[in-house]
Amino acid sequence: MIRLIDIVKAFVRGISRSKVSLFGAILTTITFPILLISVILDIQGLIHNPYYGFILYLILGPLFIFGLILVFLGLFFFKGKEEVGLFTHEYLKEQFSDPTRFERVRRIIFLAVFLTILNIFIVALVSYSGYHYTESVQFCGQFCHTVMHPEYTAYQNSPHSRVKCVECHIGAGAKWFVKAKISGIKQLFAVAFNTYERPIETPVKGLRPARETCEECHRPELFHGDKLYIKDKFLPDEKNTHVRTVLLMKIGSGGFKGMRAQGIHWHVAPENKIIYKHRDRAREEIYEVDLVKPDGTKIVFKGADWEKYANGDNLTSEAGVRVMDCIDCHNRPTHIYLSPDEALDAKLVTGDIPTSIPYIKRQALEVITKKYDSTEEAKNTIATELRAWYKENYPDLVENNAPLLEQAIKGVQQAFTENCFPEMRIYWNTYKNFLGHRDDSGCFRCHDDEHETEAGETISQDCDLCHVILAEDEAEPEILKAIQGNGNCD
Ligand code: HEC
Ligand code: HEC
Ligand code: HEC
Ligand code: HEC
Ligand code: HEC
Structure with a gap:
């Protein structure tokens, strides 16, 4: 009769014979309890330090798995093989035909299955929590503290402070997952070797939010009508006079169930595909805008300097062609740096x-x-x-x-x-906001009355196209008196 303890001993002997296995076993034995306890604490929500998570999931976790691999490599391919002696035909035949030997095999299998299940459980637990850790706002926003400090600070003060970084920066599906992790590894190296850009360039390579990420939550086709915007400002005089600008913003709609696409969100209607060609990285110098209709007809608006760039001459590697989406206007939905x-x-x-x-x-x-x-x-x-x-x-x-x-x-x-x-190296106006027309940028990159079709139509800069200005820098706007009743809005 062979006892379980003998099998364990044989197993241990096998491991100790091979240096590779032994090293692997030491690794797993040390990391196992630390991992198990920490993962349980993390699941309970008791760990907040982003560096702890890093050590846990990106160092200890992989070390544990590496240890396991070494144990098996040693057992099956190096010295340990002699002790365990699997794989040869004669050996297996001998084991299975002799009843006492068979008992031993049965127990080995039992032990192996048990250990495998345990290991799979630990690996699954660590991978699952590790996955969540690398998707967390903590990791993205705080791990590389100096690097992400600006984005994280602006994010925290924004309407999207409850939306996780990955919900905008990483789309759904396996392709995005792989893309994001490869990009993440590159970024970790850039931080480790201090080779990252200051400021971090926009757009973020590969992780630029796409239309479908915003549309997980927003549906511009359902927007409708106009919205009142009241902007509070203070004049640089002795009294710091409080004034207001009041705009009726034509938010419009992308068109839905027979409702016509109109106003500002007309651009995102399925029937209006806008393709633009720009010659600089920041996409501020736009020399052609094409409006493509579903039947394929194309209206081409040419910029004043169109001739110079149209056939590809005089363009640098920064030039490009883009289909317009939410981020061409809402480029600062959450990293909002004010003037x-x-x-x-x-x-x-x-x-x-x-x-x-x-x-x-x-x-x-x-x-x-x-x-x-x-x-x-x-x-x-x-x-x-x-x-x-x-x-x-x-x-x-x-x-x-x-x-x-x-x-x-x-x-x-x-x-x-x-x-x-x-x-x-982020100062005032390092990152431009395209929502509006500060410094004649933003909407006015196209809406400048200069991009023109053959027939002479332009992309309009009419001041009433996008908004009606109801008051501008007024201390007591009549319009607020009318709609708020008393006019005393302090
Ligand atoms: C609501 C969506 C949204 C969320 C949430 C979000 N971002 Fe962004 N992020 C953007 C957009 C849009 C850009 C600009 C993309 C462009 O212009 O190409 C951007 C740009 C960036 C950039 C490039 C530098 C810059 O400011 O242009 C970094 C770095 C960045 N985000 C990090 C983060 C981090 C870290 C978090 C979480 C703390 C986060 N983002 C959360 C939408 C988001
Ligand atoms: C996970 C959901 C989610 C995603 C993804 C998301 N948003 Fe939002 N967004 C919200 C919520 C919720 C609010 C309202 C916040 C509030 O009112 O405090 C909001 C508000 C806004 C506003 C109004 C801001 C204001 O000043 O009132 C704009 C504009 C906006 N989002 C644009 C975007 C764009 C562009 C993207 C894609 C880059 C995006 N959102 C992605 C949830 C989301
Ligand atoms: C042509 C530029 C442009 C495009 C493209 C665009 N938006 Fe907007 N959007 C605006 C402007 C301008 C406003 C109102 C001004 C503001 O919020 O300061 C606005 C307002 C919003 C609001 C707030 C609406 C409200 O009632 O307060 C949300 C949410 C929003 N946009 C989401 C989106 C999403 C999602 C997309 C892409 C599918 C998109 N927008 C495409 C320019 C644009
Ligand atoms: C990439 C170029 C481009 C940018 C940037 C752009 N637009 Fe437009 N916009 C167009 C084109 C093209 C048209 C259609 C012009 C036409 O057919 O006369 C248009 C039309 C419009 C219309 C009229 C829609 C209707 O009801 O017919 C509004 C309103 C508008 N844009 C608002 C904005 C606002 C607000 C911004 C900035 C936040 C903006 N646009 C930025 C290209 C652009
Ligand atoms: C293509 C659309 C579009 C056109 C055309 C346009 N605007 Fe605007 N304007 C906007 C948007 C969008 C904002 C809001 C910016 C924001 O939310 O900060 C804005 C904001 C403003 C503001 C308030 C800015 C502030 O922060 O105080 C003023 C004033 C203004 N526009 C004046 C004009 C005048 C004057 C014209 C005509 C020459 C004009 N606009 C044409 C889209 C447009």
Whole structure:
């Protein structure tokens, strides 16, 4: 009668005979308990540190699997083979015909099956949790802290802060999975060897969000009608006068069930395919726009410099052709970097910067738009320059209401640190926002009244095409009085 313990002993002997197996066994034995306990803790939601997850899933997990592979390699192909002695025809015949030997084989199989199931369970658990870890906002946004700090900060302050990075950056299906992981490995190397771009270039190679990722949640064909936009602003005068711009935005629709595609989301209707040719990487210099109808007819709008580029001459490798999608307008749905004006207005409207401090908008604007080499330098200069200016010009304020000034300084510093990241060479306007027409970019890349068909039709810049301006920088807009009843909207 052969006891289980003997089999285990034979197994261990087999392992110890081969150095390869032995090394593998040591690896698995050490990593096994750490992995098991950590994975259980992680599943309970007790692990928040992104570096811990990295060590767990991207170092210990693979080491465990590597160890297992070594054990088996050693047992079957190296020295351990002699002890286990599988695979030869005679050996197997002998084992199966002799009843006592057969008992031994049975137990070996039993042990092997048991160990395999255990290993598969651990490997599955680690792969599953590891997969979730590499898809987490923690990993994408915080692991490479300095690198992703700007994107992560802007993301956290955006309407999409509850949407995981992968939901926009990685599409559904196996193809995207492979693409994303290969890209991820490249990025880890770039960080490890400090070869990443500063700032990170847009578009992100391979992981640019696609139309279908947005359409998991949004359905522009169902949008309809117009929407009122009220923008709060503050003038650079002594009182930091609060003014408003009111626009009726023609959101429109992509067309649905007989409803006609119209307004701004007319571009995404299935019957309107817009293809544009650009000659720079940022896609700001567009020399041709084609509107292709379902029957194949094509309306070609040619830019002023069309002749120069049409036949491919004078183009660099940065040139390209694109079918227009959501991201050609919504290129900043979540990494929204504000302009200096917008950043300060946002802090003034929430009261983070008190509007009662005279000239605070003007002085803040002056100091945050200087060029800084580090975040520390920026914060220090903002504080010292504002303190100095108010001490000189409003000594009463500094004397009697120092905390108010300090609060303002903090708000101004935040306006800077939420939008500028000198360490990654991101300053005001490094990343352009195409939603609108700041600096004649965005919509005006095409809507410039200069892209023209043979028949002389242009892509219109008519100020009422996209919105109706109901008030512009007015302290008490009549229109708000009309729709809000009292006109006192503070
Ligand atoms: C709502 C969708 C969405 C979410 C969620 C999202 N991104 Fe993005 N991301 C974008 C778009 C759109 C771009 C710009 C693409 C373009 O212009 O080609 C972008 C660009 C980037 C870039 C390139 C640099 C830049 O600012 O253009 C990085 C890096 C990036 N995202 C990282 C992240 C990280 C990290 C997270 C999670 C913390 C995240 N993204 C979440 C949509 C998203
Ligand atoms: C997982 C779901 C999800 C995905 C994917 C997603 N969004 Fe959103 N989006 C939302 C939610 C939810 C809101 C509303 C947030 C709120 O009102 O606070 C929103 C809001 C918006 C808004 C309005 C923002 C505002 O200022 O009110 C725009 C524009 C937008 N998304 C565009 C996009 C684009 C473009 C993409 C693709 C790159 C995208 N979204 C991908 C869920 C998603
Ligand atoms: C031609 C440019 C353009 C295209 C293409 C475009 N949008 Fe928009 N979208 C806008 C503008 C402009 C607004 C309103 C202005 C704003 O939100 O600041 C808007 C508003 C939205 C809103 C907010 C609607 C609301 O009622 O508040 C969502 C969500 C949105 N778009 C999603 C999408 C999605 C998803 C796609 C792609 C299928 C898309 N958009 C394509 C320009 C565009
Ligand atoms: C890549 C080029 C391109 C860009 C960028 C672009 N458009 Fe257009 N847009 C077109 C073309 C082409 C037409 C059709 C012109 C025509 O047929 O007269 C059009 C038509 C429109 C229309 C009229 C739709 C209708 O009801 O017939 C609106 C509104 C509009 N665009 C808004 C916008 C807004 C807002 C933006 C920026 C957020 C924008 N567009 C950016 C190419 C563009
Ligand atoms: C192709 C569409 C389109 C056309 C044409 C257009 N606009 Fe706009 N405009 C927009 C969009 C979209 C926004 C909103 C930008 C945002 O959400 O920040 C905007 C915003 C504005 C704002 C408010 C900006 C702010 O932040 O205070 C003003 C003012 C404005 N437009 C003036 C004009 C004038 C004047 C014209 C005519 C020369 C014009 N627009 C033509 C699409 C257009």
